[in-house]
Amino acid sequence: MSALDGAIVLVAVGLALGAAATRRVGARVIAVVLAALLVACFVQIWREGFYWQYVAIYALLLGLVVLAWRRRRPPPRRRALAWLGRCGVAGLAAVALLAWSFVPVPELPAPSGPYAVGSEVFRWIDSDRDETATADPHDHRNIVVQAWYPAVPGEGAGARYIDGLGSLPTYVSLIPGLVMQRHGRIDTHARANAPVATQQARWPVVLFSPGYGASRAFYSGLLADLASRGFVVLALDHPYEAPVVELADGRLATPIQRFLPDDPDRLRYMSAQQAVRAADLRYVVDQIGRPGAFGPRLSQRLDPQRIAAIGHSFGGASAVEAAMSDPRIRAAANLDGTLYGRAASDPMPVPFLLLESDHRETRHSQNYLQGNAALEQHLRAGGYRYQIAEANHYSFTDVPLYLSGPARFALAALIGGSRGPVGSQAASNDVLAAFLSGPLRDARGDVAAAARRHPGVSGGVSSRESSRAQVSLHLRSRL
The missing domain is CATH 3.40.50.1820 (Alpha/Beta hydrolase fold, catalytic domain)
Known part of the structure; x- marks a missing residue:
């Protein structure tokens, strides 16, 4: 797994869990990090091709976009819906981590001998x-x-x-x-x-x-x-x-x-x-x-x-x-x-x-x-x-x-x-x-x-x- 692959997963999951756990993660922060993640995803697909293991990550990013868009509105009256949205993002984060358990391209140790x-x-x-x-x-x-x-x-x-x-x-x-x-x-x-x-x-x-x-x-x-x-x-x-x-x-x-x-x-x-x-x-x-x-x-x-x-x-x-x-x-x-x-x-x-x-x-x-x-x-x-x-x-x-x-x-x-x-x-x-x-x-x-x-x-x-x-x-x- 490349450093880019790992960074996408860890940052996306970390952001999702932070956004789901607290309201202090502002819409601007989410928007900036999301933009960087989306660019990284495009670079990853261009360089390495599509990995099914990242479907959950892409869904998670979409969920974060929706969550960020909703936070730009006035405080929602439907608190239950907002709570369900945060739970959904947290659930997607867990699924993303599970899907990432099997890396798309494993890295083998380099040979240690002189030849x-x-x-x-x-x-x-x-x-x-x-x-x-x-x-x-x-x-x-x-x-x-x-x-x-x-x-x-x-x-x-x-x-x-x-x-x-x-x-x-x-x-x-x-x-x-x-x-x-x-x-x-x-x-x-x-x-x-x-x-x-x-x-x-x-x-x-x-x-x-x-x-x-x-x-x-x-x-x-x-x-x-x-x-x-x-x-x-x-x-x-x-x-x-x-x-x-x-x-x-x-x-x-x-x-x-x-x-x-x-x-x-x-x-x-x-x-x-x-x-x-x-x-x-x-x-x-x-x-x-x-x-x-x-x-x-x-x-x-x-x-x-x-x-x-x-x-x-x-x-x-x-x-x-x-x-x-x-x-x-x-x-x-x-x-x-x-x-x-x-x-x-x-x-x-x-x-x-x-x-x-x-x-x-x-x-x-x-x-x-x-x-x-x-x-x-x-x-x-x-x-x-x-x-x-x-x-x-x-x-x-x-x-x-x-x-x-x-x-x-x-x-x-x-x-x-x-x-x-x-x-x-x-x-x-x-x-x-x-x-x-x-x-x-x-x-x-x-x-x-x-x-x-x-x-x-x-x-x-x-x-x-x-x-x-x-x-x-x-x-x-x-x-």
Whole structure:
């Protein structure tokens, strides 16, 4: 949201509440401020286009014009009517604030690393795998990947934020599609198809899997920042589970869920979906070693010997299973994910990082606690566990940035996450980059030092004792 957008809302609402609350706000004051607001609205529409979120603001300005006109008359005899007018203006102000809860064009944090960022999208069909989510026996699994990578600085078109703009479904996850109408104008801080940076011949690769029912787009702030630190991040969308995915033939895939009646906790369903996602990740690893798979820009610039898998929520569980089953993956990280199936029982053969939101705010489930505790007890190459205070489960995503500042403040008071996505993502990527430096760069990354740079980030080297302590502490907090 621009400064102009915010100023229009705050001044209009403040003036309306002042005019509704007291008669001391004179007609001249209202007229002068209204004139300035009307000019600002015309400038806004001219520069940025029409936003439906501002319909209530325009109605509020009209109400203020009427109120100012009535105050220029002699004192009205119909005091009840005047009182109703002030109540109407106050009500419009409240509606305007509510409509402004979702900002038209969210602003993502700028990447903090030394490299500019480029982005390119790849859409493949895995002819060896049937698409089990659809009824078409000839349908094969689509794999959609967006590469975020260190790029040569320069000018160019910005990378598109999300698939399906202009044809979004009614809801994208739980977010009304109407709210995302102007998300095509989001600055992702990445240039589409930019030349790859030349500081290294080949760049280490990080696979990323999003949360259940989430789009890869929801993590653009985190992924662009990680790429600016010298990693090629390959972020997947998992078709028919992600809210909207453009397939290789141009069709838009939306969620298809096939829950089993004898699986009330959906543990078998989630285990099966986790296996599908892990297969998607392994397919992308195959492409890294395949000549020309990533086009002329990236194909020769990816290091097939230096690959890690990470993910958020269900994506973290999928990254864990992929790392357990594919020896080409050299490290894995789970951001706040509940583990299912083999991910919660098999040994982890590579270095592992568990990065968690605040247990007091997210209230992790028993399955989450027990699964990750079991994994910590089966680490074969060591690992780390860190918790980010005042971050909730959604703080790793861009989604809180879809809300205005006041709306984020109110939501944090209800469900936590007062650290916010900007601070949470900065802490996450500092810890992630330090952790990945060892297996992907043969460097000694100081994970503890990276964590210490951020107040409230606690943890350390994983151990059986620490995992048991985490479970015990969480159980006591619930009593």
